[in-house]
Amino acid sequence: MPTQTLPLILEPEVLEAHLDDDAILIVDLSKPQTYAQLHVPGAVHLDYARIIHGEGPAKGLLPDDAELSEVLSGIGLTAQHHVVAYDDEGGGRAARLLWTLEVVGHRGYSLLNGGLHAWANEGHPLSHEPVAPTPSEYRVQRGEAAVADLQFMRSHLNDPSVVILDARSPEEYDGRKRLAERGGHIPGAVNMEWTQAMDERRNLRLKDAQTLRAMLETLGVTPDKTVVTHCQTHHRSAHTYIVLKSLGYTRLKGYPGSWSEWGNRSDTPVE
Numbered sequence: 286m287p288t289q290t291l292p293l294i295l296e297p298e299v300l301e302a303h304l305d306d307d308a309i310l311i312v313d314l315s316k317p318q319t320y321a322q323l324h325v326p327g328a329v330h331l332d333y334a335r336i337i338h339g340e341g342p343a344k345g346l347l348p349d350d351a352e353l354s355e356v357l358s359g360i361g362l363t364a365q366h367h368v369v370a371y372d373d374e375g376g377g378r379a380a381r382l383l384w385t386l387e388v389v390g391h392r393g394y395s396l397l398n399g400g401l402h403a404w405a406n407e408g409h410p411l412s413h414e415p416v417a418p419t420p421s422e423y424r425v426q427r428g429e430a431a432v433a434d435l436q437f438m439r440s441h442l443n444d445p446s447v448v449i450l451d452a453r454s455p456e457e458y459d460g461r462k463r464l465a466e467r468g469g470h471i472p473g474a475v476n477m478e479w480t481q482a483m484d485e486r487r488n489l490r491l492k493d494a495q496t497l498r499a500m501l502e503t504l505g506v507t508p509d510k511t512v513v514t515h516c517q518t519h520h521r522s523a524h525t526y527i528v529l530k531s532l533g534y535t536r537l538k539g540y541p542g543s544w545s546e547w548g549n550r551s552d553t554p555v556e
Contacts, residue, residue: 345518
């Protein structure tokens with residue numbers, strides 16, 4: 286399978302067949318101690334904290350262009366690379382990297398289905414040798430199509446063509462668990478906890494497309510609408526974003542401010 290035709294959701298056996306492909310950059314966003322013990326051969330490690338930026342209570346914002354360029358150059362990314370990202374937690378951190386690549390205009394990327402769980406549990410080759418990337422000179426070209434900011438969220442609260450998908454836990458959504466100054470949810474938002482998309486019986490791979498579509502459509506999350514995903518810091522909801530993209534949803538945005546911004550302000554409505 287040529288690199289340019291690799292699917293968005295990549296199965297471990299397909300990646301194994303491409304381990305020697307120089308056109309692929311495998312990026313591991315697992316915890317550093319996990320990477321030191323085991324990782325996909327050839328994978329470079331990226332500290333998740335380097336691809337997010339906090340301002341006040343909003344902890345999940347995007348770094349500026351200069352910082353993002355430095356981070357992506359540091360892992361050796363070039364415009365020609367197809368990125369395959371994974372982590373050790375079900376794909377949230379890896380998906381946040383892929384959403385970031387979408388924002389900066391890098392279109393060649395895949396999420397390793399099941400991440401390190403599927404890779405390690407199913408007997409694929411493992412390494413504990415750290416990989417020192419060859420730095421590149423990657424320059425981001427940020428677009429806003431995949432980003433919903435505070436102004437967008439405020440101006441589309443009562444827009445029937447926009448659906449806000451909250452990927453937090455039900456307890457966070459209804460305010461029983463509060464991780465910000467205020468508990469609850471953005472008015473009109475629907476809730477589907479991010480882990481609902483995972484199949485625990487298949488090493489945290491995504492559930493089949495038919496099941497996922499049915500779950501989403503029950504909530505009114507349909508492809509004809511603009512769907513905005515958010516959680517506390519657009520970590521869990523970045524995974525939801527990639528799930529929707531894999532299902533063919535094209536009108537997608539992620540809200541990086543998420544509840545850490547919305548729930549800590551005094552001038553935003555809460556349900």
